[in-house]
Amino acid sequence: MAVPAYYTRGETVIYYAVRVFVALVLLFLIAPILAVMPLSFNSESFFTYPMPGLSLKWYDDFFFNPRWSGSVKMSFLVAIATTILATALGTLAALGLARANFPAKATVMAILISPMIVPVIISAVGMFKFYASLDLVGTRLGIILAHTALATPFVVITVTATLASFDRTLMRAGASCGAAPHTVFFKVVMPLILPGMISGALFAFVTSFDEVVVVLFLASPEDRTLPLQMFSGIREMISPTITAAATVLVLISTAMLVALELLRRRSERLRGVAPG
Amino acid sequence: MAQALPNDGVMRAADGTPLKVALARAGRAERLKAVALVLPLFAFIIFSFVVPIFIMLYNSVYDPDVAENMPRTVLALKTWDGKDLPPEEVFAAFVADMKTAQQNKQTALIGKRLNYEMSGIRSKVVATGRKIGSIEAAPYRDQVIAIDKVWGQPETWATIKRSSSDYTPFYILSMLDLRQTPDGSIEAVPADRAIYRSILARTLGISLLVTLLTLVLGYPVAYLLATSPQRTASILMIFVLLPFWTSLLVRTTAWMVLMTDGGVFAGLLHFTGITWFLNLTGVLNGEPQLFKTRFATVVAMTHIQLPFTLLPIYSVMKTISPTYMRAAKSLGGTPFYSFLRVYMPQTLPGVAAGCLLTFILCLGYYITPAIVGGPTDQMISGFIERAINSENNWGKASALGVILLTATLILYYVYNKLVGIDRMKLG
Numbered sequence: 001m002a003v004p005a006y007y008t009r010g011e012t013v014i015y016y017a018v019r020v021f022v023a024l025v026l027l028f029l030i031a032p033i034l035a036v037m038p039l040s041f042n043s044e045s046f047f048t049y050p051m052p053g054l055s056l057k058w059y060d061d062f063f064f065n066p067r068w069s070g071s072v073k074m075s076f077l078v079a080i081a082t083t084i085l086a087t088a089l090g091t092l093a094a095l096g097l098a099r100a101n102f103p104a105k106a107t108v109m110a111i112l113i114s115p116m117i118v119p120v121i122i123s124a125v126g127m128f129k130f131y132a133s134l135d136l137v138g139t140r141l142g143i144i145l146a147h148t149a150l151a152t153p154f155v156v157i158t159v160t161a162t163l164a165s166f167d168r169t170l171m172r173a174g175a176s177c178g179a180a181p182h183t184v185f186f187k188v189v190m191p192l193i194l195p196g197m198i199s200g201a202l203f204a205f206v207t208s209f210d211e212v213v214v215v216l217f218l219a220s221p222e223d224r225t226l227p228l229q230m231f232s233g234i235r236e237m238i239s240p241t242i243t244a245a246a247t248v249l250v251l252i253s254t255a256m257l258v259a260l261e262l263l264r265r266r267s268e269r270l271r272g273v274a275p276g
Numbered sequence: 277m278a279q280a281l282p283n284d285g286v287m288r289a290a291d292g293t294p295l296k297v298a299l300a301r302a303g304r305a306e307r308l309k310a311v312a313l314v315l316p317l318f319a320f321i322i323f324s325f326v327v328p329i330f331i332m333l334y335n336s337v338y339d340p341d342v343a344e345n346m347p348r349t350v351l352a353l354k355t356w357d358g359k360d361l362p363p364e365e366v367f368a369a370f371v372a373d374m375k376t377a378q379q380n381k382q383t384a385l386i387g388k389r390l391n392y393e394m395s396g397i398r399s400k401v402v403a404t405g406r407k408i409g410s411i412e413a414a415p416y417r418d419q420v421i422a423i424d425k426v427w428g429q430p431e432t433w434a435t436i437k438r439s440s441s442d443y444t445p446f447y448i449l450s451m452l453d454l455r456q457t458p459d460g461s462i463e464a465v466p467a468d469r470a471i472y473r474s475i476l477a478r479t480l481g482i483s484l485l486v487t488l489l490t491l492v493l494g495y496p497v498a499y500l501l502a503t504s505p506q507r508t509a510s511i512l513m514i515f516v517l518l519p520f521w522t523s524l525l526v527r528t529t530a531w532m533v534l535m536t537d538g539g540v541f542a543g544l545l546h547f548t549g550i551t552w553f554l555n556l557t558g559v560l561n562g563e564p565q566l567f568k569t570r571f572a573t574v575v576a577m578t579h580i581q582l583p584f585t586l587l588p589i590y591s592v593m594k595t596i597s598p599t600y601m602r603a604a605k606s607l608g609g610t611p612f613y614s615f616l617r618v619y620m621p622q623t624l625p626g627v628a629a630g631c632l633l634t635f636i637l638c639l640g641y642y643i644t645p646a647i648v649g650g651p652t653d654q655m656i657s658g659f660i661e662r663a664i665n666s667e668n669n670w671g672k673a674s675a676l677g678v679i680l681l682t683a684t685l686i687l688y689y690v691y692n693k694l695v696g697i698d699r700m701k702l703g
Binding site for chain 2: 008010011014018019021022025026028029030032033035036039046047048049089090092093095096097099100101102103108111112114115117118119120121122123125126127128129130131145146148149152156206209210212213216217227230231234235238242243246249250253254256257
């Protein structure tokens, strides 16, 4: 990137100053995440460079110690159940909200989105007390219900956004060709809003998979999710296994990011916005 | 055969019903279908989320411990004028109540509730409960006072009277460092016991500082992202989106690892000579202590919130045509002046949206201060967690929750007016 020829000297200085500043900020954003990853291969249990030697023992601990591997299984179980529930409930609701003259739309929308707005500690404490009275504290069902409540707003928002550009006459066309309502939904509507549904589902998955505060209150000590295991690990005894766990989680979120980006490109291509 | 339609000028559907009626009927059916689609989620959210939160918030004013366990005393105190020691009937009722409470093992509960307003009384209530059985006949007053002098103070009885209702403003008031005097007016608590306002101020202060830092750091990045060629911008965007998609806990963990004593960050400060410089200027003495400090909290929170501030600004900047700046310059504006008067005002909606979002999210932070902050860096959420897990004080937790939620909802209302909540950018 060369400076345009007509720039004054002052402009040139600012041009480079801004770029250096931005480079430093981007470094600040990415460096902490990258700096932790190599430490997970450290052969000693301290957190600094230079590392005396390389070792995979923290990964061994992460994948084969039942405390960690159990928490990974638990996290996947809860997150997948949450994703299915949240995507189904959220998509239905978004379809209903998108229909013309829905009664009290703004209020209903505000209530449906409220789990995203209320600070999570308040949600956690409220659910803890209420779920305790239903004997749901310490159960997986309790955590799945709580996470579903926290995750549905993301599905509602993404699917609603997709429906905004959805041509509703297609549904009438389907119906006038003799398709039953569920056929219209599965053959016409769903293929078109699928990108929105999938990105909503990804958000729901990540919301559940990363959530700590609610599980801190609702999970039983024997049945922890991965984030809770990390959080407790940090508080009780710092083991370098958390750097291995962090590395694995970063890789998972990178995969999510790539999936979302591909979806975005696909929907843009379908709408003819972006070049090939 | 289709029946003949009356020729009265009314538009009719194929089956003969007036068009207006048919349309209303179709509209109603459509609306019912829409409601049926939303209902499952609506019911679910109400049941699993809204009701629990309302019950919790209700705890901040609902407090029946004294009313339930000292019903006779509460009744007898109704007629007491609050000036002198209560009359003999109150003491008689008190003895009867305490005997029942002792049998039901409720004296600790009464003591705990009264202790919130009169520190040190808990053990006295429990001790009195143990000795109350020895009082068998009137006169009760002197015998009760003989057990503990605290019952000879009108203030004690005023406290019982004040906490005798099922509902109390006590928790919310005390979270604002206010209290109710025996005559019912509201006053500030003595400065040596006022701790909660400083927690609120700290929460607001940290949130404001983090918001400002994310704005200062994020604005130039958003500008460069919005004005660079597509290919460069996509690559730069990865630097913003990867941290954005990495979980908050992982990023906090990363900062914890980097900031531990003798960790990477301290090494970096040493290597770059900053430690040496700070020692030279006398700011620092020896190696810096980073972990469990306000500095670490603010740095980690800024790192986590930066994309939230940056992305709304970026999306607004994307819509600003570069021709405006060219026009300003060709009209003779210096680059700085053109930027200040032409470009920047157009970015303000994005700045407001990003900063407001970050500020709101900062108010609710719990995990990050808990991990990288010290005891004096905990924010409201941390105190809510502690009120429940360490103190088992639901009234206090709920009252702090009311304050946090009120602040959040007011700010979201502003945000909604400004941006529209359903148009919130998700990645």
